Amino acid sequence: MSLREALRVAAEREDANVADLQAFLRMPSVAAQNLGMQACAEFLAEHFRAIGCDHVRLVPTAGFPVVCAEVRGESDRSVLVYGHYDVQPPEPLEAWPHPPWSAHLENGRIYARGAVDDKGNFYCAVKAVEAYLQAGRRPPVTVKFWIEGEEEVGSPNLSQFARDHYDWLKCDGMILQDGGEASDGRTEFNLGMKGLLYLELSVRKNPRDLHSGKAPVVENAAWRLIWALASMKGPDDRVLVDGFYDNISPVTEAEMACIRQNAIPDQVLVDEFGGAPLKQGLTGPELFKTLYFEPTMTVCGFDSGYNGPGQKTVLPATAKAKMDIRLVPGQDPQDLLAKVKRHLVAHGFADIAVKTLGGAGLPAGRTALEAPVAQALLQAVTEEWHGRKPIIKPSVEGSGPGSIFSDILQIPWALTRFGPKEALMHAPGEYTEVAGYLRGIRTIIKFLQYFQDWE
């Protein structure tokens, strides 16, 4: 049986698998700084070729290339493995215990930028496939690797790529590995991501800042933007833009059951938030339902007039605010943009200009726990965590390309996490644990087998 053989190979090759990950982690690949991107993509492609993948190629995009590879499986079933080879900038360098490109191994930890996000996570699938191939077998299902280089800069070309390569990407299921375990040592299972629309609202009332003595007779850009924003959301946090809550998919009983089953103590969340107090009255399952399913409108920045030390009696000519809207299923970013613009005009704020930053926005994406891909992965994860089920989140509070998978590709998907609990993602000192990485490889080896026949 190929599963047992693949697991045996993985056990024999633990040191090699660690060394291979270290070699990969030593390739800098910071998309935001255009640092090492082409070299890292080529390194990865070469590794895919070396382990025996077919159709390995760097596909150019408007940004950094996507690395694609494929291994035909023993069955007709296919799984798409999404990951990203780009990483966050490592600065500040002096805050690292070991240099970010050293992949230094010490006490079972590998220190490197990208150790968890995402190189050390998606490599589990690479090594799982390799285990089957090294055992002289094909993997139980066809595996396609879709490894992009722009995740840390918002995946601006991913939806276009999905449309352009729909036929190749289309599989029976899709898996993603990213991030680390929850604080109680369980891993997570994410089945949904919110969407995102990022807006900049700005207004200019006068050619230049004026002495504030003129205030009785000329308009003030700061006040205009304050009133416009206050018209869009009230102190009860309810968004007042007409139609904002239209067509939102209701939270299903299955999703609520998930939340009830997985609820962690409120205090764990408060600790995760660095001690930020929760809104009054929010607790238990209701807290998590709100966190995962409530769409939001957030002022991320507001700048107007004089903000230096002391007093300056100035009447600001301009004001600007940044705002993100996090969407839930049923909401469409372009529809919301139109509604925001209509709201401003209807409420007397036609002077407020609205533009989008970071593209046209992304809808929310959600997949179903019932899909074979999710069930097979859940089985593998539960086994490798010794019967401890993951925290199953029907959605997360963050935004991501879930809708590209759910809506454009229309593939059921599941995301889990093989990193350690305090992985310091996006922070100095990012590391992964060797034991967790090897467990991730075993998990994917099992998943590939279970998925073959899962009904």
Place this chain on the structure above:
Amino acid sequence: MSLREALRVAAEREDANVADLQAFLRMPSVAAQNLGMQACAEFLAEHFRAIGCDHVRLVPTAGFPVVCAEVRGESDRSVLVYGHYDVQPPEPLEAWPHPPWSAHLENGRIYARGAVDDKGNFYCAVKAVEAYLQAGRRPPVTVKFWIEGEEEVGSPNLSQFARDHYDWLKCDGMILQDGGEASDGRTEFNLGMKGLLYLELSVRKNPRDLHSGKAPVVENAAWRLIWALASMKGPDDRVLVDGFYDNISPVTEAEMACIRQNAIPDQVLVDEFGGAPLKQGLTGPELFKTLYFEPTMTVCGFDSGYNGPGQKTVLPATAKAKMDIRLVPGQDPQDLLAKVKRHLVAHGFADIAVKTLGGAGLPAGRTALEAPVAQALLQAVTEEWHGRKPIIKPSVEGSGPGSIFSDILQIPWALTRFGPKEALMHAPGEYTEVAGYLRGIRTIIKFLQYFQDWE
């Protein structure tokens, strides 16, 4: 007759008067930079002594010294001359056609920081008194010079000085000269200044900025401050703080008559404002009534979250706004501060902290055109402008220490302007015109005579 003799002396000494002003302008005296302050004060005191003043002294304050001097007059009547020897910082130096401390004379203009604001203005009174003394006469009324060194930094010690030196300062009238002519070549006559209360409103909701995905369950400092501010003033510009408009002294018929008489075309105001459009519907006397008599609440600055380029999905932990309130007669700054604080608590914004910047605030101050000091100065000004009456403003839109004169000292006062129309006060290239300076000297010579007997 001493008036004729003083005018003759002034005519003979025109070159000397210009040279004396140039010498004074060459003494840097930037209060904000503590540049040359003591030396300039001593230079001025020495000049008072040189022209024959008595009781010349530098009076220490918590900040820079006040220069006081006195000349006994021929009558019992007395006038207080207020001015300031400190000037604005001259930067950017490269934007000056001639260096700011050169007092360069060219084509009838003297270029210097302080040429108009205020050295070249209050020196008219110094030279007027000197003209009487040089003619071998005492001036018709006793003149006391009260020349402070902190006007450009908000006169933080002036009200204390007025209380401490009440007996010496107490005169039958008071004059101030500052600034330049209106754009139509008339000078101005100002009989009131608004008060000022400067606030900083701030709020912290969380220990640190959070990923904006947390928005459904934690509070956002930017939104809190936006809502708090929107509760304080609505889009119709009406201040909603309970009691804000209480006890405001009504605009008198005499004041409205002044405004109607002096109204300039709206477009002149728009031009003065650098093209800033006027609030809809404001025109004619109503425009100026609003400008001079309406109290205001102005957001001068608002800062929260991320305001750099591009998008950052951040939930701001803190937000801060600067706000000035310009008071009209009847309003008390400490009373308004208490009302703002009460409003915030009553409207659910007890989390917004309020502090004052620049001290306890200043009420508005207004004086009456009927006072002999104003009528005598009006007569002198009208003569020197060849029968063209000044624009008489019952108040100005700016704030100033008028209440110190009106309320603490309880002296009727009048402010006029001897500088040219585009004097570039506070800007690079500040200059005064020799002709205007000499006319200012003649004006004060006449005023001192007319004030002696004006009923």
